[in-house]
Amino acid sequence: MTNEPTIRSVISRQLERKGYSLHSFSHRSGINRGTLSAILNGNPPKPISIGQLDLITDALEQPIGRYYPLYIEECIDSGHPNRRRLKSFLLRCAEIDELACIEQVLSRLAEDLSYLPTIFAIGEELYEAGKREAARLFYQSVCEYEKYQHSERLAISQYRLFRMNLGDDAELNLRSATWFEPYRNRLPEDLQLDGLLQLANTYYTLQKWTYVERFAEELQTLARQMYEICRKSSSPHPYHELRCERHLVVYYGQGFLLKSSALEHQGKYEEALACVAGYEDLSWFEGLDETGLKEVEKFKVWARANRYNLEILNGNAAILPEYLNLLKEHPYEVLPSLRIIVEAANLNGFLIDDVLKEFPVNTDLYSLFPNHYVSTVNKDRFLDLNYQLAIYLLRKQEMEEGLEKLIYALKYAVSLNHKEFFMKMVPLFEQHRNFASQEQLQEYESLMGEVLKGAEVGSGVRPGH
Structure with missing residues (x-):
């Protein structure tokens, strides 16, 4: 038995302290008097929605989020929490950066693995909305409690964390890349393209050229496979249906470009030169829209620059x-x-x-x-x-x-x-x-x-x- 105050007892005390009747507080908060009575005095009490809690909090002149730690029990008050109310609460916590409440809820939900799909889905929703630090908590929960090591949501969660961890700290980047690496081939193939490109770029900054070469080759192979799938697709816009961040031609060209750079840094200039030919003219690539055509032009410039690089590294200052x-x-x-x-x-x-x-x-x-x-x-x-x-x-x-x-x-x-x-x-x-x-x-x-x-x-x- 806990002696901790409940959210209803705290709200009731505040109403009494400030001298509000249900009628006057209904007018102040904009919540129907009967609804307020059912919330505070019902037997059993009517559940509080997160929207109603925010209205009550504002009417009591308290900062929004003030009662969120107490509201956790409102969401997880039985063996079968209301998933819709729970999701609304978690999204609202993310919106106002109440990350501690999210952590508390996730630690409680983790005891029941049936919630992992919901946790992952909310993480993805927050990631797409740009709430990355909140999304991180959901992905970490999936990574900690997912028991199926080859599950797609585990691979995507590891990938999202890898991307979020990348920054100016080279050692942290190395640890993040090393941790994500085993999961790269478990991603859906269109997300694999981004994963491989990010891995290659990360190892490029760390000057680990054999790793760059390896992931560049994997990127080449996968991009070529995805290209063939799109070419043979019956869909009118197969390239636009891919979830990758860039046009498919970028991944194909970057596979050759990154491998060329890795070989160049290892002093293998002739091999590097052969790779330049793989990306200097990609105008043959089908499905090029305006964005794709601009990318092809960039590769042309990079190829010219890299041919000059190889010439000058060989000593041709002329x-x-x-x-x-x-x-x-x-x-x-x-x-x-x-x-x-x-x-x-x-x-x-x-x-x-x-x-x-x-x-x-x-x-x-x-x-x-x-x-x-x-x-x-x-x-x-x-x-x-x-x-x-x-x-x-x-x-x-x-x-x-x-x-x-x-x-x-x-x-x-x-x-x-x-x-x-x-x-x-x-x-x-x-x-x-x-x-x-x-x-x-x-x-x-x-x-x-x-x-x-x-x-x-x-x-x-x-x-x-």
Whole structure:
């Protein structure tokens, strides 16, 4: 037996304290007097809807949500809770960010696995409505209590959590990708396209090129299969019926593009060049609407840029004027292309001072036309560009500027919790420590102290977390 007050006793006390009769409070709240009486005095009492509770709360001059913790018992008052009332309550909690109440309800419902389909469905509804943090609680509940490991709703829940967890923290991204990876093939095939693309992009930012190559190949295969299914479909608009986020041609082209990039980073330039041919002209793709045609044009530009990349990485600096003309025509290509140009200069020992004057390295590079690339990919490219630029300056014996750029890149790597870059840059600084100014040494030592403090509490390389 609990001594906790019930929602009706609390409301009744408030009415008495404020001197309201049922008649006067009915007028104030807009709720019929007979309905109020049935709610507060009925035997058994009439159930309260969430809408009525909000009207009562507002009329009592209390913040909306004030009585929600007590309302949980109203929803789960028997072995067979009213599912419609329960859903309305959960959606309302999500609407006003009463996440603690959602957690309480889900922990109670989890005892009965028959509620998992409802929990999943509400999670999907909230996800589509943009209430991601509330949706997260529903997906976590499915992942925790689903006993059928090959169920579709479990795979989708894992996928949603993976997408929501992706951000600027490289270590968290790695853990999220690793956790989701085994579920990728259990997704419906149209959602698999997005899952594979996100996995490949995530491992791209982590510079795990063999993983990028693997998921790019899976993406190629699946996109080709889905294309054949759509071509043979009797539906008038088969491509529009897919639930994937982008046009199907994007996944087909990205399979080749990502594999080409992975091979390029592994120094397999000839193999990478062969992959470029797979996406440079996708005009043959059936079902291209206006959006699809725009995507095909993007792939054409990327193919030109990547052919230049491979040429310049092989040491052909003579193509730089052509390449720079392309970048002037397509300024959103400056960030990824400039990174390759600086890396190629370091690999092959040529100078690019004129290029750097024309395209200065600053944060405008990754805020320019942000919709063309995944934000985390842009940040990874910007980090790599600054690291390559530090190497370039140090190679030219411009020690002060080179170390300044290296410290900047180190700070950026720490902010992204990017261990791979961090572990490359620390030895580079130590190698040139004797050339550092006193101010640079102090800045470096201060950064290392913060990193060490962060590592002691088990948070990777990021300080203060």
